[in-house]
Amino acid sequence: MAMRSGRIGCLVLGGALGILLLAAAAQAMPKCLVCHGKRTLSKTLPSGRVVSLFVDEKLLAESVHAGRVCTDCHSDITAIPHKGEIQRVSCVRCHFKGNPVGAPQKDIYVEYARSVHGVAAAAGNTKAPVCQDCHGTHGIRPPKDPGSLMNKIHIPETCGRCHLAEFSDYRESVHWKAVKEGKKDSAVCTDCHGEHTIRAHTSPESSTYITRVPETCSHCHASVAVVGKYGIKTEQVATYGRSYHGVAIKFGGKTVANCASCHGVHDIRPSDDPQSAVYVENIPKTCGKCHEGANANYAKGRIHLDPTKREAGLVYWVSLFFKWLTISTMVGLVAHIGLDLFRRLRRGKVAHES
Amino acid sequence: MPEAVVGGPDPLRVELEGEIQHAVEAELRDVLDQEQRERVIARLRAELAEEIQVRIARVKAELAAELLAREAPAPVRREFERFSWNFRAQHWILLTSCLTLIVTGLPLKFHEARISQLFFDLVGGVQVSTLIHRIGAVGLIAVGAYHLFYLAAFREGRRNFLKLLPQPQDVRDLFQMFRYFLGRSEERPRFGRFSYVEKFDYWAVYWGMVVMIGSGLILWFLETTLQYLPKFAADIAREAHSDEGLLATLAIIIWHFYNVHLNPEHFPMNRTFLTGKISEAEMRAHHPLEYEEILAARGLSIQAPAGAGHGEGPVRSPGPPTS
Numbered sequence: 221m222a223m224r225s226g227r228i229g230c231l232v233l234g235g236a237l238g239i240l241l242l243a244a245a246a247q248a249m250p251k252c253l254v255c256h257g258k259r260t261l262s263k264t265l266p267s268g269r270v271v272s273l274f275v276d277e278k279l280l281a282e283s284v285h286a287g288r289v290c291t292d293c294h295s296d297i298t299a300i301p302h303k304g305e306i307q308r309v310s311c312v313r314c315h316f317k318g319n320p321v322g323a324p325q326k327d328i329y330v331e332y333a334r335s336v337h338g339v340a341a342a343a344g345n346t347k348a349p350v351c352q353d354c355h356g357t358h359g360i361r362p363p364k365d366p367g368s369l370m371n372k373i374h375i376p377e378t379c380g381r382c383h384l385a386e387f388s389d390y391r392e393s394v395h396w397k398a399v400k401e402g403k404k405d406s407a408v409c410t411d412c413h414g415e416h417t418i419r420a421h422t423s424p425e426s427s428t429y430i431t432r433v434p435e436t437c438s439h440c441h442a443s444v445a446v447v448g449k450y451g452i453k454t455e456q457v458a459t460y461g462r463s464y465h466g467v468a469i470k471f472g473g474k475t476v477a478n479c480a481s482c483h484g485v486h487d488i489r490p491s492d493d494p495q496s497a498v499y500v501e502n503i504p505k506t507c508g509k510c511h512e513g514a515n516a517n518y519a520k521g522r523i524h525l526d527p528t529k530r531e532a533g534l535v536y537w538v539s540l541f542f543k544w545l546t547i548s549t550m551v552g553l554v555a556h557i558g559l560d561l562f563r564r565l566r567r568g569k570v571a572h573e574s
Numbered sequence: 575m576p577e578a579v580v581g582g583p584d585p586l587r588v589e590l591e592g593e594i595q596h597a598v599e600a601e602l603r604d605v606l607d608q609e610q611r612e613r614v615i616a617r618l619r620a621e622l623a624e625e626i627q628v629r630i631a632r633v634k635a636e637l638a639a640e641l642l643a644r645e646a647p648a649p650v651r652r653e654f655e656r657f658s659w660n661f662r663a664q665h666w667i668l669l670t671s672c673l674t675l676i677v678t679g680l681p682l683k684f685h686e687a688r689i690s691q692l693f694f695d696l697v698g699g700v701q702v703s704t705l706i707h708r709i710g711a712v713g714l715i716a717v718g719a720y721h722l723f724y725l726a727a728f729r730e731g732r733r734n735f736l737k738l739l740p741q742p743q744d745v746r747d748l749f750q751m752f753r754y755f756l757g758r759s760e761e762r763p764r765f766g767r768f769s770y771v772e773k774f775d776y777w778a779v780y781w782g783m784v785v786m787i788g789s790g791l792i793l794w795f796l797e798t799t800l801q802y803l804p805k806f807a808a809d810i811a812r813e814a815h816s817d818e819g820l821l822a823t824l825a826i827i828i829w830h831f832y833n834v835h836l837n838p839e840h841f842p843m844n845r846t847f848l849t850g851k852i853s854e855a856e857m858r859a860h861h862p863l864e865y866e867e868i869l870a871a872r873g874l875s876i877q878a879p880a881g882a883g884h885g886e887g888p889v890r891s892p893g894p895p896t897s
Binding site for chain 1: 755
């Protein structure tokens with residue numbers, strides 16, 4: 221009984237405190253801006269770096285968090301001037317499944333915590349990105365907003381702030397070219413690597429793990445609805461899947477080529493681009509990464525081959541020949557067996573009757 | 575006397591004594607003269623002695639037959655050697671290689687089937703199955719090479735090869751077989767050492783070996799072959815390897831297994847590939863020409879062996895013979 225009354229007491233107290241805080245919050249915005257509205261407000265870190273503490277009211281007002289007040293996020297600030305060390309804002313206070321405040325009902329924070337970024341951050345790597353590093357701070361906008369850091373056109377840049385080399389490779393790719401042209405179906409970083417679920421490509425859980433690359437590419441490249449409308453062939457994934465590379469990788473082969481082995485990773489170019497790894501003159505070199513001594517013979521013949529299609533040339537005819545050889549042979553043999561059985565049964569019947 | 579020979583079958587003795595008594599009493603009922611009486615007794619003695627001798631002989635013969643049956647079991651059945659150890663050894667290597675190649679090859683062809691995933695999980699991945707496939711390939715190549723040597727170097731090999739060569743008679747046999755199948759004729763074609771079915775099997779393996787080993791080597795040593803051949807040659811090799819592999823598998827599992835083992839006559843297994851032996855009855859049913867040839871060579875008459883086929887009922891509907 222004592223415990224229950226204690227709990228009730230806590231609830232009552234908590235409720236009262238909540239109401240008080242809400243009342244204070246209504247007042248918080250203008251109060252904070254007394255100082256943080258000044259463009260010159262800054263602080264010098266022990267490292268000597270000067271950090272601006274200016275907050276543009278307009279940014280927040282135009283963001284998805286318009287209507288929130290400073291202390292909704294900066295919840296550790298309870299007094300002016302601020303006491304103690306000010307903590308980084310923790311987004312998970314609102315961003316969890318089942319939250320009552322109207323944030324998206326997603327468990328993305330849990331996903332993030334398991335990602336390569338979240339694991340590194342939790343391990344104390346100060347360079348590992350937390351939410352704010354990608355999403356921004358006061359000016360967070362919905363991804364569809366062209367001004368959002370998470371907008372398709374801005375994602376490469378956002379990621380590229382840390383992943384410089386990959387960014388500069390990517391900017392050469394056909395994917396980026398298409399995105400720039402406004403083709404929103406084209407891939408940016410997150411389309412291949414995932415968003416909150418990003419893993420190191422060496423992790424079997426990663427969408428860019430060696431054996432999972434074909435599946436990842438297939439999301440767009442096997443879909444008529446995505447790449448088909450740009451006149452890009454959609455059977456390339458299937459023909460790869462039928463090739464020895466594709467079959468072996470499906471059953472755990474880790475030394476065979478996946479899409480990226482030949483087409484490149486971040487700097488994928490169309491095959492008619494002389495700089496492309498799959499440009500006909502570059503094929504010996506590309507195949508030579510794995511096949512020692514690869515020469516021009518490697519380029520004599522189709523790579524993505526469908527023996528059932530006439531365009532496969534000789535291979536098509538060989539395939540057709542064997543198809544009919546098999547059918548006619550087996551029909552003949554099975555007929556012979558059937559007649560043999562028929563005759564035996566008939567003979568058995570006659571013998572039985574006589 | 576009777577006791578000594580019969581060795582104590584009491585019922586017989588009692589029966590005989592009873593008969594003597596009965597005969598004597600019947601004869602003596604109305605003859606009273608002493609001299610007559612003695613003559614009658616002597617006559618009866620002689621008659622009965624004869625009768626006893628006959629019965630003893632019969633019992634003796636029965637016992638002897640029984641003992642003989644117990645000691646020497648079945649009447650000797652004649653068998654013929656169809657496949658020498660040399661031939662069977664080749665067949666064993668071919669068999670194990672082919673099964674290995676089929677088991678590790680088909681999951682690659684039918685990679686979309688669930689069972690293929692199961693297979694690769696079981697053996698530990700595609701690298702392991704590839705290795706096993708190549709071990710099987712070594713066996714197949716070895717037996718293929720040895721077979722060519724066998725054909726050239728052994729008299730048996732040369733003789734078998736000549737008998738395996740297709741002849742116009744094979745076509746006639748095929749037509750006769752169809753007439754028989756359809757009930758137009760009651761006579762099966764009379765085959766020699768190898769029927770057209772067996773010849774087909776042999777040459778199908780020949781063709782299969784050439785295609786599979788040829789294309790397999792191109793794929794095995796891909797980097798070497800691509801030094802001299804364009805990629806589409808390797809693509810053709812792969813297509814041929816995959817397709818001919820399936821055809822060979824179907825031919826073995828459906829055709830060869832049915833004709834040798836699964837047909838009603840031999841189901842579930844024909845032991846000739848193990849023992850190399852074929853019974854005289856089967857020899858007469860399936861290889862009559864060869865049978866006659868052998869008997870003629872041994873200077874025996876064709877009708878001679880009473881034991882052959884004896885007790886097996888009518889000669890059963892003979893299917894295509896062993897191969």
